Amino acid sequence: MTELLLAVQPLTEQESTILINQGIEIVTPELVTYEQLKNVTISYGWSPELGNRILAESDNQLRWVQYQGAGVDLLPLAAFAERQILVTNASGVKAPQIAQTVVSYLMHFARGLHVYQEQHLWHEYEDQYTLDELPTVIFGTGKIGQKIASYLSPYGMPIYGVNSSGKQVPGFDKVFALNDLLSVWPEGIQVIINTLPDTPATHHYFNSQNHKIWGELFLLVNVGRGGTVDEKELIASLQSGRIRYAALDVTEVEPVPADSMLWQQRNLILTQHTSWANHTYPERRSGDVFRILSTNLSAYLNHEPLIENVVDLTKGY
Known part of the structure; x- marks a missing residue:
C-alpha cells in the first residue's frame, strides 16, 4: 500500500526529499482532496478540522499521527485507540x-x-x-x-x-x-x-x-x-x-x-505558553519533530514497534 503523508506541519525541501526517497507520497492541507483524505496513512502534525474529517470516514487508512506538541490531551485518543492508530509526540523537543x-x-x-x-x-x-x-x-x-x-x-x-x-x-x-x-x-x-x-x-x-x-x-x-x-x-x-x-x-x-x-x-x-520559544525557530515547529518522525519511519514501514516518543493511548502520555 502506498503511504500518503498529510503534512500539517510544513516540511523543508530536504525533509520532503527524505520522505519521497523512502516511497512516501506527500500532500499538504491546502491541496488535499476528499479522496486523498480517506487514504492518508500518516499525519505529520494534527489538524482538528482535517483530522476529524479523516476519522469520520469509516474506511479511512490513517495509521500513525506524529503530533507536533508534547501534551496530547487535545487529541481524540479514544478514537485513535479504537482504530489502533499509533501516536508519537514531540516530548523533549523543547x-x-x-x-x-x-x-x-x-x-x-x-x-x-x-x-x-x-x-x-x-x-x-x-x-x-x-x-x-x-x-x-x-x-x-x-x-x-x-x-x-x-x-x-x-x-x-x-x-x-x-x-x-x-x-x-x-x-x-x-x-x-x-x-x-x-x-x-x-x-x-x-x-x-x-x-x-x-x-x-x-x-x-x-x-x-x-x-x-x-x-x-x-x-x-x-x-x-x-x-x-x-x-x-x-x-x-x-x-x-x-x-x-x-x-x-x-x-x-x-x-x-x-x-x-x-x-x-x-x-x-x-508567560502565555511561550516557554518553548526560541528566536531561531519563531514557530513551534522544529527540525527535531521531523527527526522523531524519521527515527520511527523505518520501523513503521517494516511493521515493527515504533522506537521513540510513543504515546500510551490509555494513559494519555
Missing part, C-alpha cells in the same frame, strides 16, 4: 528552552527581580534567596523534568522527583510515586515545578486538598498542562500567602480572558 524558562522563574522571584521591576525610587530589597535554600520537587521525571533537574543541580539545591511509579531516575535526589505523597513528602520543600500531562489522574491535582500535603510554598511553577492546576484555589492560595509566588506558562483557558483574576495577582507571572 526541553532546553522550557528548562531555561523555569530557571528564570526561580531567579526572578528568588533574587527579588519582581520587586525591582516595579520600583521607581531607591529602596533596597534584601529578602532574597540563593537557590540552594529552596528545596524543589519536580512533578514529572520525563525529558522536560530531567532537563530542568540538570539545569538546577549545579546550584546545590535538593531536587526531588514525582512520577506515576516512584521509579528512581538519574538526576534526582529521590523520586516518589504520585499516589503515595502523603506518607513520604520530604520536609522543607519550597518550590514545586509541574510538568505533568492533563489526564484523569492529574486533572486539578494541584488543589487545596493536596496543598495541605506540601504546606506553604515559596513558588509554584506550571509548565505542564493548564488543567492540572485548580486556578481558583491557586488564586486563593496566592492571596492568603500559602503560596508566595506562582509562574504559569500554561492555563486552563488559552488565551487567558482579559477579565480573568489571574491577571490581577501581583505575585503571579504569566
